[in-house]
Amino acid sequence: DQQVKQNSPSLSVQEGRISILNCDYTNSMFDYFLWYKKYPAEGPTFLISISSIKDKNEDGRFTVFLNKSAKHLSLHIVPSQPGDSAVYFCAAKDSGAGSYQLTFGKGTKLSVIP
Amino acid sequence: KAGVTQTPRYLIKTRGQQVTLSCSPISGHRSVSWYQQTPGQGLQFLFEYFSETQRNKGNFPGRFSGRQFSNSRSEMNVSTLELGDSALYLCASSPRQGSENSPLHFGNGTRLTVT
Numbered sequence: 001d002q003q004v005k006q007n008s009p010s011l012s013v014q015e016g017r018i019s020i021l022n023c024d025y026t027n028s029m030f031d032y033f034l035w036y037k038k039y040p041a042e043g044p045t046f047l048i049s050i051s052s053i054k055d056k057n058e059d060g061r062f063t064v065f066l067n068k069s070a071k072h073l074s075l076h077i078v079p080s081q082p083g084d085s086a087v088y089f090c091a092a093k094d095s096g097a098g099s100y101q102l103t104f105g106k107g108t109k110l111s112v113i114p
Numbered sequence: 115k116a117g118v119t120q121t122p123r124y125l126i127k128t129r130g131q132q133v134t135l136s137c138s139p140i141s142g143h144r145s146v147s148w149y150q151q152t153p154g155q156g157l158q159f160l161f162e163y164f165s166e167t168q169r170n171k172g173n174f175p176g177r178f179s180g181r182q183f184s185n186s187r188s189e190m191n192v193s194t195l196e197l198g199d200s201a202l203y204l205c206a207s208s209p210r211q212g213s214e215n216s217p218l219h220f221g222n223g224t225r226l227t228v229t
Binding site: 100 | 149206
């Protein structure tokens with residue numbers, strides 16, 4: 001049973017426009033959420049996170065929105081740049097679990113077209 | 115500050131053999147986790163170590179094991195390799211364990227191919 005789902009395997013966006021990547025989760029114990037970016041042959045790179053006490057977090061061109069009632073989060077990238085082309089993973093953590101374990105979605109491949 | 119370092123980057127092994135992968139966390143990070151990435155299953159949690167103790171283990175068979183040393187460096191071992199063990203193995207570190215909400219930082223992984 002997938003506890004974190006990224007339902008869009010791929011997304012294409014024009015350079016300069018907004019990219020919106022979505023993620024849904026089923027485990028109500030998750031209270032810390034992260035987005036990672038991954039290039040081929042490299043490890044995932046941390047982008048931005050959000051705690052369940054917030055509904056929005058911004059860092060430069062990246063904004064993460066959290067809707068706890070819908071168990072949904074999204075990553076907005078504005079403006080999108082060709083260098084943003086990568087696979088994006090959503091991850092979630094249960095802070096009360098006593099160990100550091102992230103549950104990942106299967107990723108969305110973002111292509112930013114120049 | 116140096117990132118998470120994993121060695122080797124690539125490995126080719128034969129079915130039935132065993133393999134040991136190594137990970138050096140970011141300096142000062144005491145928690146080390148291992149993840150397996152395959153095309154079909156995505157990133158799956160293997161185990162987490164903190165203060166040389168395994169704190170949690172994912173849903174993997176006993177052929178997968180690991181350890182952490184006093185300097186926080188970690189190794190994972192896979193015995194009796196199967197074709198399905200072919201994957202990218204990722205090590206990640208964080209400053210603390212458990213409820214601390216800080217991001218994991220990943221290494222570039224070891225690509226294991228079992229033939």
